[in-house]
Amino acid sequence: MNQAIKIKENIYWIGVNDRRTRLFENYWPLPKGVAYNSYLIVDEKVVVVDTIERNKMEDYVENIASLLNGRKVDYVIINHMEPDHTGALKNLIRRYPEATIIGNAKTFPILKHFYNMEDRLMEVKEGTTLEIGQHTLAFYMAPMLHWPETMVTFEASEGILFSGDIFGAFGTLDGGIFDDEVDLDYLEEEISRYYSNIIGKFGQPAQLALKKLVNLPIRMICSTHGPIRRSYINDIIAKYDAWSKYETAKGVVIAFSSMYGNTEAMADGVARYLAEKGIKKIRIHDTSKTHPSYIINDIFRFRGVILGSCAYNTGIFPTMETLLHELEEIGIKNHLLGYFGEKSWSGGAIRRFDLFAANIKWEVVHPFHEAWGVPKRSDHEVCREIAYTMADKLNALYPDEG
Ligand code: FEO
Numbered sequence: 001m002n003q004a005i006k007i008k009e010n011i012y013w014i015g016v017n018d019r020r021t022r023l024f025e026n027y028w029p030l031p032k033g034v035a036y037n038s039y040l041i042v043d044e045k046v047v048v049v050d051t052i053e054r055n056k057m058e059d060y061v062e063n064i065a066s067l068l069n070g071r072k073v074d075y076v077i078i079n080h081m082e083p084d085h086t087g088a089l090k091n092l093i094r095r096y097p098e099a100t101i102i103g104n105a106k107t108f109p110i111l112k113h114f115y116n117m118e119d120r121l122m123e124v125k126e127g128t129t130l131e132i133g134q135h136t137l138a139f140y141m142a143p144m145l146h147w148p149e150t151m152v153t154f155e156a157s158e159g160i161l162f163s164g165d166i167f168g169a170f171g172t173l174d175g176g177i178f179d180d181e182v183d184l185d186y187l188e189e190e191i192s193r194y195y196s197n198i199i200g201k202f203g204q205p206a207q208l209a210l211k212k213l214v215n216l217p218i219r220m221i222c223s224t225h226g227p228i229r230r231s232y233i234n235d236i237i238a239k240y241d242a243w244s245k246y247e248t249a250k251g252v253v254i255a256f257s258s259m260y261g262n263t264e265a266m267a268d269g270v271a272r273y274l275a276e277k278g279i280k281k282i283r284i285h286d287t288s289k290t291h292p293s294y295i296i297n298d299i300f301r302f303r304g305v306i307l308g309s310c311a312y313n314t315g316i317f318p319t320m321e322t323l324l325h326e327l328e329e330i331g332i333k334n335h336l337l338g339y340f341g342e343k344s345w346s347g348g349a350i351r352r353f354d355l356f357a358a359n360i361k362w363e364v365v366h367p368f369h370e371a372w373g374v375p376k377r378s379d380h381e382v383c384r385e386i387a388y389t390m391a392d393k394l395n396a397l398y399p400d401e402g
Pocket residue numbers: 080082084085146147165224225
């Protein structure tokens with residue numbers, strides 16, 4: 001059953017939970033599901049702000065019709081064209097063909113090519129306002145958060161920012177929809193994993209958007225995913241500010257790929273040597289078992305990254321290749337890097353790590369090392385040097401952190 005939950009007088013959350021989709025964008029795991037948030041403003045004009053993914057669109061449109069009790073939708077605002085927010089658009093317009101679709105100059109070409117929709121469009125620009133009765137809506141561009149056409153809508157009388165993907169999160173809304181109604185600790189990983197993997201590539205656009213948005217008198221943030229913010233607004237804005245500046249804490253992420261346990265043994269050794277030097281926040285991930293989105297999320301948290309991989313044929317192990325590709329694609333900045341490899345007969349991992357280091361431009365703390373077969377005492381000694389150098393640098397950079 002779809003729900004309509006009043007968030008302010010005449011303003012409703014009309015979103016849905018999706019617990020069936022296993023992979024968001026057919027790539028990112030959704031162990032806690034995801035919510036597609038949509039909003040309805042009932043004033044002299046009736047406005048829908050963002051729609052939902054197509055898998056629940058029929059119930060969604062029925063829900064709106066039941067709420068409106070015979071009234072029509074006048075406007076549909078598309079803050080973001082991605083189909084998780086426009087999947088229900090065509091159905092909605094079929095039900096309310098007189099509705100005007102609001103977007104900006106970059107919205108409408110995408111709208112045409114995704115849905116072949118070109119009629120009853122209203123283009124807004126930076127700062128355009130729209131009176132709908134007691135409420136006035138203003139539109140601000142937020143390009144690349146998370147597509148080029150992205151914009152936000154601000155409702156001035158209640159101070160509501162309809163922020164699209166910005167400030168969003170993975171995870172369904174299980175009863176509570178406001179930040180003070182849900183278990184934010186339970187959702188924390190999904191909030192940061194959403195940022196780091198979906199928005200994380202766009203740190204600079206996020207900084208530009210934040211500088212603009214913090215000037216608005218925001219009293220509520222209604223994102224298209226995750227809880228509505230009304231009690232912890234500054235908290236999520238501060239997190240976005242830190243994440244988009246690539247601020248990190250003292251700690252090391254060790255990601256390894258290992259077929260027969262030899263590279264894993266070196267990873268364990270590196271972790272022990274880091275601990276000997278006082279590094280407590282150590283996160284070890286096996287790339288064969290952990291989706292890159294979780295490893296990337298930890299890399300957004302911690303300054304140090306140490307990677308280890310066996311060779312596979314004449315290259316690097318496939319799941320490490322996937323991780324390196326994702327990191328290069330997102331272009332995370334401001335980390336310290338160490339790496340090591342293990343060869344059976346050809347080698348190849350180190351060549352790829354060298355290329356990765358050149359592409360990502362992180363500071364490499366120590367020359368690489370490649371073991372042959374089972375790591376020997378001399379191999380472990382080099383791993384210790386890599387770990388000690390990393391730890392020394394972190395201890396110097398974060399003298400007050402444990
Ligand atoms: Fe939630 Fe970029 O779509």
